[in-house]
Amino acid sequence: GEHVTRALTLASPEETHQLGVRLGGLLEPGDFVGLIGDLGAGKxxxxxGVAEGARVPRSEVASPTFAIVYPYSGRIPLYHADLYRLTGYDDLYATGFMDLVGGEGALLVEWLDRVPEAAPREHLRVTLAHAGGDARTLQAEAFGTRAAALLTAWLP
Ligand code: ADP
Ligand code: MG
Structure with a gap:
């Protein structure tokens, strides 16, 4: 199929947030979104924003924990993972994360580039980068038909 990619500039935190809200309204069970970018890039x-768009109660998102995977319940289950502290696939496997892939929730995975093997064949990859001050660039790449449909709906 068609290889769908997108690139845009986000001028402010509010723009990034609103883009997240829109993605949160589109996610379906089984979706996998990898987020790549330096510390402070905006992942x-x-x-x-995604959690807000998926109607996750704000109190859940604020909940402080040191877990690798944060479960949220909104319109659908959402799992927010941060692979920053992991050393590799074995380490990730031990957390039980792989049991969530392709399951009844949608996954948002920061630092996917640390453990690229964590991604299923079909997924959406989003890369954020500093572009001076509050500006950020966002690049998105879809792998597979569902990710292509999701990306096309998110960033028409
Ligand atoms: P990461 O998870 O990638 O390490 P965070 O989302 O925790 O980054 O932090 C991003 C920081 O940058 C926040 O303090 C946020 O307010 C700030 N920021 C400034 N401009 C933007 C922007 N355009 N998009 C997202 N965050 C921004
Ligand atoms: Mg982060």
């Missing part, structure tokens, strides 16, 4: 900020 978590985007996920907070």
């Amino acid at each position: 978590t900020h985007l996920v907070r």
Whole structure:
């Protein structure tokens, strides 16, 4: 099929948030979104928007924990993972994360580039980068037909 990619500039945290809200309204069970980018690029900020768009109660998103995977319940189950502290696939496997892939929830995975093997064949990959001040660039790439449909709906 068609290889769908997108690139845009986000001028402010609010823009990033709103883009996340829109993605949160589109996610379906089984979706996998990998988030890549340096510290402070805006991965978590985007996920907070996604959680709002998926109607996760704000109190859940604020819940402080040191787990690798944060479960949220909204319109659908959402799992927010951060692979920053992991050393590799074996480490990730031990967390039980792989049991969630392709399950009844949608996964948002920060630092996917740390453990690329964590991604299923079909997934959406989003890369954020600093672009001076509050500007960020966002690049998205769809792998598989569902991810292509999701990306096309998210960023027409
Ligand atoms: P990451 O999870 O990628 O390490 P965070 O989302 O935790 O990054 O932090 C991003 C920081 O950058 C936040 O403090 C946020 O307010 C700030 N910021 C400034 N401009 C933007 C933007 N355009 N999009 C997202 N965050 C931004
Ligand atoms: Mg983060």
